[in-house]
Amino acid sequence: MRRRLSFLLTVPVLLAGLLAAAPAATAAAPFAASAHRPVILVHGYNADPGVWGQFADDLKASGYQDDEVFRWGYDTSRSVNEVLAGQFAAYVDSVRAQTGADQVDIVAHSFGSLPTRWYLKFGGGATHVAHWVSLGGPNHGTYTAWACALWSQACRDMSPGSYVQDRLASGDETPGGTRYATFWSSCDEVIDPDDSVPLSGATNTAAGCLAHNDLLTDDGVSQGVRSFLAS
Template sequence: MLLRKTVLVVSLATAALLVSAGGATAAPATPASAAPAAGAPDAASPLTTAAAATANPVIVVGGLSGVAVAYEPIAARLRADGYRTFIYQLPGLGLGDIPASARAFANYVAQVRASTGAATVDLVAHSEGGLVSRYYLKRLGGTASVGRYVSLGTPQYGTYVANIVAFLGLGSCAGIVACQQMTIGSAFLADLNAGDDTPGSVRYTTVRTLQDELVRPTGNAAVNDGATNVLIQAYCPLRVVGHLGLVLDGTAYTIVRGALVDGPVRPNCLAV
């Protein structure tokens, strides 16, 4: 019975919720960054060698239930563009309390800053990772340590997918705390979204897709108060990108890349 219950919880977290990376929070080591392609930088390589050396390190923040390898594709793109890149795996597979995950994340950011000597870092956060990151920024004083925040398919204002778990008779998210906190109207989201959505001098960008099967309504992946909210299909109507596809898709990455250099929103609809 215990095994069956465990399988149920893991299956729900993996298939019915916001699937992303999860796990350990070991102290980071400075990663080797691939050198930018030779020649003048273009849309595919926005950083010169000199700029890459001084750019903020980028932390890719995973979400609920998964493995870090799921974020290697986007991390590899960032490294190829010259960024010192780290992947943060949520503690306890991201199943537990989001504020607790944010407190652990605060320590990780401090470790990255110490290991790289950087005053600030940039965050590229997928799914629940965007909520963990926003809580860190808004409630834990993280704005002094972060230059840019980019979220990919984050249920900033909750998702009906989490509410449906209870509707199906599985109780309050089958006991998964993070799922409970991501339900529309939860006390956690009411607190997180009270007041300014975009505190500090951080540049906030959100990226969402109409085909996101896990964030419903998809408009809940946007935030208020001056953020740049990008709907992929507003620029690329024929582009099909799912929830997990946001960390794999070339067009989505061109939006991320532009945000990291404070550029205009110019998605490449043909990027692979």
């Protein structure tokens, strides 16, 4: 009886020892791959990264984590081709290094479409960008920029016929393996003409009658952009 009791007491102890020695499943498993590519949000002229509050919340509600959503802040008074595109390239490199991602996605509003396009077309960015989205971008210039072109480099770059506009329009407007999309409004008070936004080779979506900055917060646009990023 004593021998049987001793055996019964010993078995749980042996089992506990074996379980303790076995590596936990969570500890032994490799780190899970990120569920989404990092998204870089790029604001427009005379704005700041804070304009992306609603859209960033929408991304996170869709499953993005804080460390998958980035906002690039920059000085919109600088030249698209001479300064901003290079600064943006360095920022993309820093996001890729931080996250370990081979590629990122970009969502740009208004003027932010220009330095990001320059990076894609002339800075080798198409290799590192899977999806690029322009919300109300002056992709072929806007006549309203003439009102501030005298003192603002950004307005000169946004003006139809500028060096930046002519170079971006030359050849393939949507180069490389990147997937491109634009969203434009028929009531945009900043982009004139409205058809400045769409690009040849992109998925171009009419967002209806929205004010320029409402493209940042409209539910339909947000859903359309998120669906495109997931495609």
